[in-house]
Amino acid sequence: MITAERKPMDEIMESIDGCGRILLVGCNECVTVCAAGGRKEVALLASALQMASMKKGRALDVREMTLERQCDPEYVEELAPHIGQVDAVLSMACGCGVQEIARRFKTTRVFPALNTTFMGASEGPGIWAERCQGCGDCLLGLTGGICPIARCAKRLMNGPCGGSGNGKCEISDDVDCAWHLIWERMKELGIEDRYEDVISAKDWRTGRGGGPRRIVREDLK
Amino acid sequence: MKTESVLEKVFATGELAVTGECGPPRGALPDVVKNKAAMLKGYVDAVNVTDNQTAMVRMSSFAASVFLRQMDLHPVFQMVTRDRNRLAMQSDILGAYSHGINTMLCLSGDHTQFGDHAMAANVHDLDSVQLIQTVRGMRDEGRFQGGAEIKNPPKMFIGAAANPFADPFELRVARLAKKVKAGVDFIQTQCIYNIDKFETWMEGVCKRGLHEEVYIMAGITPMKSAGMARYMKKKVPGMDVPDELVKRMEGVPKEKQAQEGIDICVESIERLREVEGVSGFHIMAIEWEEKVPEIVQRAGLYPRPQV
Incomplete structure (x- = not known):
């Protein structure tokens, strides 16, 4: 999923400064799962914004909505009847959702209430960790199902650097050494001899190096 | 011979090669580079010029290497x-x-x-193994990494690092093998303090015959004080400083600790030169270049061969 975290309250308040009516829009997808921008978080932020405004002696009208998917034009259209009645939209979706609203409603300001962080997985209650950087040319088949691009701090593709110790990365004891994990996994699978296959320089064109990416599926057009 | 490198020529003589290190300054004047280089001249075959080491901005390795060339020294860029x-x-x-x-x-x-730019983006377009492949491709195939032909390709003698003390230990011989496969010509190891562990690693290296495919230089760093020993043990990633070494440094009065550090260094070289597969020494006397002549002389590595 795409993970996100709520921005600090002060930053959100500053972004909507001068607005009297806000449409606060959540998303039912990834940000609901990572407890950052679902219906519940929308309600909590709405209350927090109103309290913070009251403290400043201002009235703030916050309308709450949570869309099925904020990155999908079909659902974003549901905001149309409400847009004319607010000064700005505050989105609790990932950056994709924020931009979809901005694209659809050209004369309405939209602000992000979240910082979109990474594509990751849950490692336990309240913990999410990065797993994928969307390089567009998956090499998990070569690395035992553990991605060195997303999970090695130096995105090394041919083994651990000299800073790996006790299975941890040199940058923090809270970060596993991706190559230690890959090596252990290769041993479990009995394919440790594959480690010595050199992975050659990556073609980053399939990733961000090729500029903004699009997928066009003729069969679905 | 693959290149015109003096270091390659020294290795070819069969004598133990010696390299030193010159860390460029965090400023724009050449004096620091020149002074450090002058201290090493005649006592080492080549001098490593570090590239923004510890992720701190410094004078570029390229520019500082040019100063060394002008002094008729041989930089390891x-x-x-x-x-x-x-x-x-x-x-x-x-x-x-x-x-x-x-x-x-x-x-x-x-x-x-x-470093001091923790907010900077890490590039890592290539990793070290892929950089070795790239430099070898430039030299042996006369092609850029992207495939185009190079007119007058550079013939670099290619080095890389190895850290026998990082985890997982059992992977470290394979990691070296991978660098050899990519085309590395010589290796400089992490500073060796735990000689037993280094010997175990070298046994694995020799068992696979890797020492016959790549020249391995043992990394040596003299310790100036017990404080430095403790710092290296606790704070430097991938460093293995045994307790007895820290105790030995702590066991002598402060004013004699620097000399003790040099003694340890010389003793280490004496033991390491007997280890099968060791082709030379990389002496990293960090901000202590003036001690390199003493170390080289006392360790019996002087005079340097004329090639």
Whole structure:
């Protein structure tokens, strides 16, 4: 999923400064799962914004909505009847959702209430960790199902650097050494001899190096 | 011979090679580089010039290497993949070679978190193994990494690092094998304090015959004080400093600790030169270059061969 975290309250308040009516829009997808921008978080932020405004002696009208998917034009259209009645939209979706609203409603300001962080997985209650950087040319088949691009701090593709110790990365004891994990996994699978296959320089064109990416599926057009 | 590198020529004589290190300054004047280089002249075969070591901005390895060439020294031009993409690295290799720099060291580099620009983007377009492949391709195939032909390709003698003390230990021989496969010519190891562990690693290296495919230089760093020993043990990633060494440094009065550090260093070289597969020593006397002549002389590595 795409993970996100709520921005600090002060930053959100500053972004909507001068607005009297806000449409606060959540998303039912990834940000609901990572407890950052679902219906519940929308309600909590709405209350927090109103309290913070009251403290400043201002009235703030916050309308709450949570869309099925904020990155999908079909659902974003549901905001149309409400847009004319607010000064700005505050989105609790990932950056994709924020931009979809901005694209659809050209004369309405939209602000992000979240910082979109990474594509990751849950490692336990309240913990999410990065797993994928969307390089567009998956090499998990070569690395035992553990991605060195997303999970090695130096995105090394041919083994651990000299800073790996006790299975941890040199940058923090809270970060596993991706190559230690890959090596252990290769041993479990009995394919440790594959480690010595050199992975050659990556073609980053399939990733961000090729500029903004699009997928066009003729069969679905 | 693959190159004109003096280091390659020394290895070819069968004598133990010796390299030193020169860390460029965090300023724009050449004096520091020249002074450090002058202290090493005549006592080492080549001098590593570090590339933004510990992820701190310094005078470029390229520029400082040129100063060394002007002094008729032989730089080992260090290059980390952290700060530049493959375009920038290959253009620096062309430029360096045009200035008579024919020996380099391919590294991934310390993480930016350890330096004074923790907010900087890590590039890592290539990793160290891929950089080795790139430099070898430039030399042996006369092609850039992207495939285009190079007119007058640079013939670099290619080095890389190895850390026998990092985890997982059992992977470290395979990691070296991978660098050999990629085309590395010589290796400089992490500073060796735990000689037993180094010997175990070298046994694995020799068992696979890797010492016959690559020259391995044992990394040596003299410790100035017990404080430095404790710092290296606790704070430097991938460093293995045994307790008894820290105790030995702590066991002598403060004013004699520096000499003790030099003694340890000489004793280490004496033991390591007997280890099968060791082809030389990389002496990293950090901000202590003036001690290199003493170490080299006392360790019986002087005079240096004329090649």
